Amino acid sequence: IVGFSAAIGNTPVFNVSEMGNFSDDMLNLDTLRKILVREEDTIIFSLIERAKYPMNSRMYDERPGLSGSLFEFFVKESEAVQAKVGRYSSAEENAFFPDNLPPPLLPPGDSQQVLHPRGASININGQIMNMYRKQLLPLITSDGDDGSYAITAARDLDCLQALSKRIHLGKFVAEIKFRESPENYTRAIRVQDKDALMKLLTFESVEEMIKKRVEKKAMVFAQDVDLKENDNVGKYKVNPSVVSRLYGEWVIPLTKFVEVEYLLCRLD
Numbered sequence: 001i002v003g004f005s006a007a008i009g010n011t012p013v014f015n016v017s018e019m020g021n022f023s024d025d026m027l028n029l030d031t032l033r034k035i036l037v038r039e040e041d042t043i044i045f046s047l048i049e050r051a052k053y054p055m056n057s058r059m060y061d062e063r064p065g066l067s068g069s070l071f072e073f074f075v076k077e078s079e080a081v082q083a084k085v086g087r088y089s090s091a092e093e094n095a096f097f098p099d100n101l102p103p104p105l106l107p108p109g110d111s112q113q114v115l116h117p118r119g120a121s122i123n124i125n126g127q128i129m130n131m132y133r134k135q136l137l138p139l140i141t142s143d144g145d146d147g148s149y150a151i152t153a154a155r156d157l158d159c160l161q162a163l164s165k166r167i168h169l170g171k172f173v174a175e176i177k178f179r180e181s182p183e184n185y186t187r188a189i190r191v192q193d194k195d196a197l198m199k200l201l202t203f204e205s206v207e208e209m210i211k212k213r214v215e216k217k218a219m220v221f222a223q224d225v226d227l228k229e230n231d232n233v234g235k236y237k238v239n240p241s242v243v244s245r246l247y248g249e250w251v252i253p254l255t256k257f258v259e260v261e262y263l264l265c266r267l268d
């Protein structure tokens, strides 16, 4: 069952997996883009929270007896409990360790299938984990180890889940674009032309706006707030240009990668 739930402010936009109240006229690019804009806040705040702690790299080292690192153990166990409460019954949620997850305790509600079933199973969390650990973390944390592994792992998981959700929402974006222009997409899908698909789904002006907006948001969210004027100008908990780079180099390209992968199997 492939559901989808999201909200803007207090207004649910899609709440399919829980309520089954999806209607086709709610699935449009405008609405989805508003959801992506709101996800920017979640991503930036989660980065700010992680940046409170140093790198804590020992947490990511293999531990004898754990068959992996302390961090992997934390993510696997957290995902197992979240699976039981139904997290992965929503189509925008993908696990980082999807094998052997326990079933939900409650059966998923009646839910409308929005995505093509083949595309629904696309999961690029391996790539997201790699980017996050190897490239992003060193840019937002200081060197060092303060031993606070439980909280650091929890903050990492918040960042990873926020990034993963944003990037995998690309499947819904792709489905909408396909429905809005089926002839053009069908032509490219039939010959499996990835470059043509990439060109069709790309809106450069939207991407430019996003990169500027997330930098501006980071300047607002990551500043130290003080009652004295101008005391903290230029001091940020997370560097705004890193946030813009995160979007330009990783978040947007990976979202588009998901869109292309989804479209390639849209007609299977």
Ligand SMILES: C=C(O[C@@H]1C=C(C(=O)O)C=C[C@H]1O)C(=O)O
Binding pocket: 033, 170, 173, 201, 202, 203, 204, 206, 207, 210, 251, 252, 253, 255, 256
């Ligand atoms: C997500 C979309 O598709 C593409 C990817 C974008 C993104 O990841 O933010 C933005 C514009 C498009 O090039 C979209 O059109 O909104």
